[in-house]
Amino acid sequence: MNNGTWRRIREIVRKEFRQALRDPRMRALMVGPPLIQLVIFGFAVNMDVERARIGWSDGDRTPASRELRAAFEGSRRFEVVAAPESEAETQAVLDRGEAQAVIRVLPGVAREIERGETAAVQVLLDGTDSNTAGIVAGYASQVIGRFAAQAGGGGSAQPGLEARSRVWFNADLRSRNYFVPGVVVNIISLVTLMLTAMAIVREKEIGTMEQLMVTPIRPMELMVGKLLPFGVVGMVDMALVTSLALLVFRVPLRGSLLLLVASSALYMLTSLGTGLFLSTISNTQQQALMSSFMFFMPAFMLSGFAFPIRNMPLPVQWLSYLDPIRYFMEIVRGIFLKGTGMEVLWPQMAAMAVFGAAIMGGSALRFHKRLD
């Protein structure tokens, strides 16, 4: 590393910043995606069920059945929006989506309870949204279980076994807490991958790459000079998203901020390296954009950002080990929500280091100063 090396790298970095900050399209690409993703995943995508809309079909019409209804309404989790009388009406309520579930109390339930027999209450769920249906079913069994315990509790000699769940790391089960840290991951990936690929390919398109190749600059200097600015942009975006996550969305940051920054830097080896690789296989900006998406979409799906990896078929789970985003996702969620440190996250860190070294090294070998 001599003086010339640093000077040339500095020249490239300065030029890259000038261009990126001057071009409105690039500027938009730097700030737009982080803000849009934050708004979407912070505000719009909400998988929580705060108040379920239910239909109440009471075939029993006894004080006991009315008490059960009061228990549902009193739980603050349910709002009775319809009272279907017949089978056909029940069907219609669910068809139209007026209610997410219909609770049917069949005739004779009160009598069965009085006799000490096991009585059944039917919960009909709209399963088109399986996630919501699962949550509503869970709430309903809680209410029914509590009601049953009170009704039969007095005389019954049966020893009861009750599950008392306590949720760790995200006590209120807010889906925002799950998604927003993931946005940090997506933003860094998208920004570094795409901006890098585009910036290099643009020089090929306008012919300045050829001009640079006939100068004494070394391929390694050109590469470092090209990647550093986008690494900085990635870091700024990460800081932006993290600040908004903490201040606006009140997502907890339980782990070390330093570790978050360090792991982001480590991860950027991979994402910048991939951007560099894509630029070596693309000749136009459209190709660069398309290949970025072709890499990013599957990697995003398999990263566990929205779809839990444990629910995937086994071969797909194995495949996800090849997805560098997966590891960074686990690290970021671990740091934000669980407050875990290196002692737990080192395998993921090691995986990212391996990916980063491989992709960066491979791209560096492909990135030379010849046209053929």
Next chain:
Amino acid sequence: MKAVEVDNLTKRFGQFVAVDQVSLSVEQGEIFGFLGPNGAGKSTTIRILCGLLSPTSGRATVNGFDVAAQSEQVKQNIGYMSQKFSLYDDLAVEENIEFFGGIYGVPAAEREERKRYVMRMAGLEDKGGMPTRLLPGGWKQRLALGCAVLHRPPILFLDEPTSGVDPIARREFWDLIYQFSEAGQTVFVTTHYMEEAEYCHRLALMYRGKVIALGTPQELKRQAGLPSMEQVFVEMIEREEAGA
């Protein structure tokens, strides 16, 4: 030492032979022209000489350095300007000059003086802050040339430097080429304008990858027994076609 020495140089792209056993040499300070129709292999030859493409076979040296094995040394010794006048359109005139000056390693003490020289040469003394994309073709071309000579390279490669520029700007551009030549710099230039061919000290006529004639404009005209370069050009190509 010759400025450029080419010996049996061949470049193939798959089955296509772009440059076919070309041999020639260029003296220091000479203005050497490469004349030929589009697709004759002129640009490919220049790119090999600049170290941008590797030769399939044969040998070439630039200022004594082998273009295949010592391409980094070659790059210290040349200035290159492609047909596209490759500058950064979104940077200001001054920013382009500063950038290339930095990349070429112009010493800090000289940088300001070289910058002023290029701006004067390009006729852009008072337009340093202007975005390069707003410059008319002739100015852009001279700025590109200026950026290619910031580091005072002994050899200049100009690939169709005057394409798409008006006749007056072209004439002015050739005045600059003469200045470089008088200062001892070697200029290797490709063109398909016949009147420009007359300005060269020596010419190589290239057709389908081969050099089919080589000499001073006077020699070539005398050999063919024709009064103008245009006629010589057409005659030589027809002869080559008939022979092939």
